[in-house]
Amino acid sequence: xxxxxxxxxxxxxxxxxxxxxxGIDLGTTxxxxxxxxxxxxxxxxxxxxxxxxxxxxxxxxxxxxxxxxKAQDNQLEDLPNTISSAKRLLGRGIKDLKTLGGSLPYExxxxxxxxxxxxxxxxxxxxxxxxxxxxxxxxxILKTLKQRAEESLGGELKGAVITVPxxxxxxxxxxxxxxxxLADLKVFRLLNEPxxxxxxxxxxxxxxxxxxxxxxxxxxxGTFDISILKLNKGVFEVMATGGDSALGGDDFxxxxxxxxxxxxxxxxxxxxxxxxxxxxxxxxxxxALTDNDEVTVNLxxxxxxxxxxxxxxxxxxxxxxxxxxxxxxxxxxxxxxxxVHDVVMVGGSTRMPVVREKVGEFFxxxxxxxxxxxxxxxxxxxxxxxxxxxxxxxxxxLLLDVIPLSLGLETYGGLVEKVITRNTTIPIxxxxxxxxxxxxxxxxxxxxxxxxxxxxxENRSLAKFALKGIPPMxxxxxxxxxxxxxxxxxxxxxxAEEETTGAKAGVEVKPSYGLTDSEIEGMIRDSMDxxxxxxxxxxxxxxxxxxxxxxxxxxxxxxxxxxxxxNDEEKKTLLAARSELMEAKYISKDAESVKAAIKNMEKVxxxxxxxxxxxxxxKAMAGHNVDEFNK
Amino acid sequence: MxxxxxxxxxxxxxxxxxxxxxxxxxxxxxxxxxxYHPDRFVNSDEQxxxxxxxxxxxxxxxNETLKSSRLRARYMLQLKGVDFDDEIDTTSDGMFLLxxxxxxxxxxxxxNAKDPIARVDDIAHDVEAQMDVLKESFVEHFAAEKYAEAKxxxxxxxxxxxxxxxxxxxxxxxxxxxx
Numbered sequence: 001x002x003x004x005x006x007x008x009x010x011x012x013x014x015x016x017x018x019x020x021x022x023g024i025d026l027g028t029t030x031x032x033x034x035x036x037x038x039x040x041x042x043x044x045x046x047x048x049x050x051x052x053x054x055x056x057x058x059x060x061x062x063x064x065x066x067x068x069x070k071a072q073d074n075q076l077e078d079l080p081n082t083i084s085s086a087k088r089l090l091g092r093g094i095k096d097l098k099t100l101g102g103s104l105p106y107e108x109x110x111x112x113x114x115x116x117x118x119x120x121x122x123x124x125x126x127x128x129x130x131x132x133x134x135x136x137x138x139x140x141i142l143k144t145l146k147q148r149a150e151e152s153l154g155g156e157l158k159g160a161v162i163t164v165p166x167x168x169x170x171x172x173x174x175x176x177x178x179x180x181x182l183a184d185l186k187v188f189r190l191l192n193e194p195x196x197x198x199x200x201x202x203x204x205x206x207x208x209x210x211x212x213x214x215x216x217x218x219x220x221x222g223t224f225d226i227s228i229l230k231l232n233k234g235v236f237e238v239m240a241t242g243g244d245s246a247l248g249g250d251d252f253x254x255x256x257x258x259x260x261x262x263x264x265x266x267x268x269x270x271x272x273x274x275x276x277x278x279x280x281x282x283x284x285x286x287x288a289l290t291d292n293d294e295v296t297v298n299l300x301x302x303x304x305x306x307x308x309x310x311x312x313x314x315x316x317x318x319x320x321x322x323x324x325x326x327x328x329x330x331x332x333x334x335x336x337x338x339x340v341h342d343v344v345m346v347g348g349s350t351r352m353p354v355v356r357e358k359v360g361e362f363f364x365x366x367x368x369x370x371x372x373x374x375x376x377x378x379x380x381x382x383x384x385x386x387x388x389x390x391x392x393x394x395x396x397x398l399l400l401d402v403i404p405l406s407l408g409l410e411t412y413g414g415l416v417e418k419v420i421t422r423n424t425t426i427p428i429x430x431x432x433x434x435x436x437x438x439x440x441x442x443x444x445x446x447x448x449x450x451x452x453x454x455x456x457x458e459n460r461s462l463a464k465f466a467l468k469g470i471p472p473m474x475x476x477x478x479x480x481x482x483x484x485x486x487x488x489x490x491x492x493x494x495x496a497e498e499e500t501t502g503a504k505a506g507v508e509v510k511p512s513y514g515l516t517d518s519e520i521e522g523m524i525r526d527s528m529d530x531x532x533x534x535x536x537x538x539x540x541x542x543x544x545x546x547x548x549x550x551x552x553x554x555x556x557x558x559x560x561x562x563x564x565x566x567n568d569e570e571k572k573t574l575l576a577a578r579s580e581l582m583e584a585k586y587i588s589k590d591a592e593s594v595k596a597a598i599k600n601m602e603k604v605x606x607x608x609x610x611x612x613x614x615x616x617x618x619k620a621m622a623g624h625n626v627d628e629f630n631k
Numbered sequence: 632m633x634x635x636x637x638x639x640x641x642x643x644x645x646x647x648x649x650x651x652x653x654x655x656x657x658x659x660x661x662x663x664x665x666x667y668h669p670d671r672f673v674n675s676d677e678q679x680x681x682x683x684x685x686x687x688x689x690x691x692x693x694n695e696t697l698k699s700s701r702l703r704a705r706y707m708l709q710l711k712g713v714d715f716d717d718e719i720d721t722t723s724d725g726m727f728l729l730x731x732x733x734x735x736x737x738x739x740x741x742x743n744a745k746d747p748i749a750r751v752d753d754i755a756h757d758v759e760a761q762m763d764v765l766k767e768s769f770v771e772h773f774a775a776e777k778y779a780e781a782k783x784x785x786x787x788x789x790x791x792x793x794x795x796x797x798x799x800x801x802x803x804x805x806x807x808x809x810x
Contacts, residue, residue: 429688488669
């Protein structure tokens with residue numbers, strides 16, 4: 001039993017109270033949460049011991065959500081309602097969807113007015129639970145991580161540091177912060193991912209050099225990023241970023257899978273099941289080759305083996321592609337390879353020995369690999385969160401960021417005038433004066449843009465607003481002062497005012513691709529309503545809906561092809577399971593027994609589902625050749 | 632709270648002189664940031680955090696100004712009451728403008744040279760040398776309180792700044808074509 005503590009009134013908080021703070025790596029494929037406990041940063045796992053939370057959210061009809069592994073497992077059966085890679089959509093407008101490729105399997109709502117009544121440019125994905133934005137999807141992931149952290153740390157979080165890619169623009173950063181707000185998570189700071197990785201290795205603590213150049217090589221499942229950082233007396237500056245948004249570990253799997261199919265003389269097969277098996281085997285072989293020089297490979301009846309050197313040769317073009325991007329990034333930052341002091345490896349795909357070797361050769365030094373490359377970003381974020389929470393009052397660490405892209409205004413003739421140039425240390429406030437170009441002009445449009453190009457079309461439009469109520473004057477007499485304020489997270493606020501008459505007409509701006517405050521408030525209200533609903537009743541409702549779906553799916557399948565695909569015995573087994581489920585649905589009043597009946601139904605019907613899937617695949621593939629399925 | 636009325640030189644404890652010691656600037660910039668950065672106030676109230684953003688904004692602006700040879704010169708004139716907008720104001724020195732046009736033409740001609748990279752490097756060195764001459768000229772004019780002439784020097788620096796940018800863009804383009 002704890003002893004009672006007696007304290008003077010007003011002195012109740014202990015001076016060394018540890019404030020709970022976490023670092024969150026909100027990734028495209030996976031997300032992680034980490035925290036500093038007893039001075040050491042560690043990843044917080046879920047109850048089953050998993051560190052990675054797949055960044056996948058599935059919406060169910062009753063408004064409930066599945067997040068992570070569960071959503072991922074069900075993805076193929078419920079594609080339109082299961083949203084993955086939401087990070088690619090964060091801060092993007094409806095117009096951007098085209099450039100992101102038609103590969104997204106979702107249906108987007110066509111009307112731009114949101115469910116919260118206000119006009120918005122944010123793309124909305126249609127789901128059974130209503131329209132959802134990438135911000136809401138990301139908020140679900142953050143909520144799950146927050147809950148995981150609070151359960152494992154045993155208390156309420158004071159705040160979090162969330163990492164973002166260095167090249168994220170204002171709208172994407174704002175969207176990330178909005179997602180945190182929806183998840184009721186206080187953001188201490190948005191931190192650049194490569195900076196977080198450098199912090200994890202304590203590179204900011206090394207004082208022997210006044211200036212360090214750090215290259216952060218980040219090869220994930222589907223993306224590659226290279227960042228060149230300059231660390232000067234605690235100031236991290238992003239000098240250049242580059243990469244390939246469509247190159248990652250999956251491409252290495254593809255290379256092996258193609259080889260396997262060729263060797264097994266199956267390259268012409270139309271069987272997607274074999275292709276899927278080849279991909280799974282390829283992934284296993286790739287991972288096994290990290291610790292072995294030679295690995296046995298199996299596919300159907302064929303057996304062979306793949307050596308490390310064969311594999312290295314096979315994927316050499318892919319590695320070379322990443323090194324070309326490194327070369328470009330170095331040139332963008334006006335540096336030579338030999339000026340780089342440290343090379344930090346991030347992302348699961350950097351475990352491949354061939355990647356480490358070639359990167360080492362390129363930079364002329366072995367890369368840093370001691371920290372698990374999947375976890376290094378979250379660990380760096382946790383260290384920063386611990387300092388910001390005030391748990392290390394003597395800590396010297398101060399990370400100063402720069403703005404990654406220039407901010408400017410549209411001027412006459414569709415040109416952009418830069419007000420704050422990129423690589424300016426933030427926070428910063430800067431004002432620029434403008435004037436009217438017509439007599440008696442009483443209004444003026446202020447158009448804010450981000451990017452490095454000369455013309456409006458080539459830059460990203462952040463916001464547009466009208467300054468009204470300018471007193472009538474001759475052209476050129478009015479003095480309109482436009483003030484840009486960028487905070488420590490790289491988020492922008494713009495005000496405009498007419499100065500000569502003292503008449504103020506200031507406006508606060510939100511990026512065009514973000515959500516308005518009222519939209520966010522509406523979403524927060526909605527999520528609170530959900531939380532207040534009786535949890536048990538909700539669970540039961542969820543399961544009843546799920547039961548209906550299962551029954552419906554079975555009935556419609558059997559109506560269409562039971563006679564063709566099932567014998568009498570099989571039909572009988574299925575119908576028996578069906579009536580058990582019906583009984584559970586009507587009689588039992590708790591979620592668990594309904595869930596068990598559903599599970600049973602699914603298990604019994606497994607063979608039938610597989611048989612139908614094969615049948616569908618056969619139909620879909622008729623008339624196609626294998627090359628179409630390779631990419 | 633920081634005094635927003637003091638000059639940028641006073642803020643960093645530097646003498647009001649064009650030739651500054653970059654390491655003194657960098658060190659005192661870091662000390663000020665460590666004290667006033669918003670990261671030091673994440674647990675404070677709204678008002679204190681707003682002040683922190685404004686204070687570091689002031690420190691960053693001062694640092695950017697003193698770091699740049701052109702902005703530093705312009706700021707020193709501003710302290711002497713010579714205020715101007717170099718986006719609108721421009722030099723009227725005809726000879727200088729003619730010379731600028733020649734330099735630009737030389738730059739456009741680079742791709743036709745026998746060794747374009749060597750040629751662009753030559754031009755880059757030339758631009759740097761001329762920029763150094765301008766800096767010295769500014770220091771002399773300023774010391775002699777010839778502010779109108781000093782202002783001319785600053786306006787000319789702006790041309791060289793743009794020229795430097797163009798040289799850099801061209802170099803990158805040439806290198807890209809090589810690979």
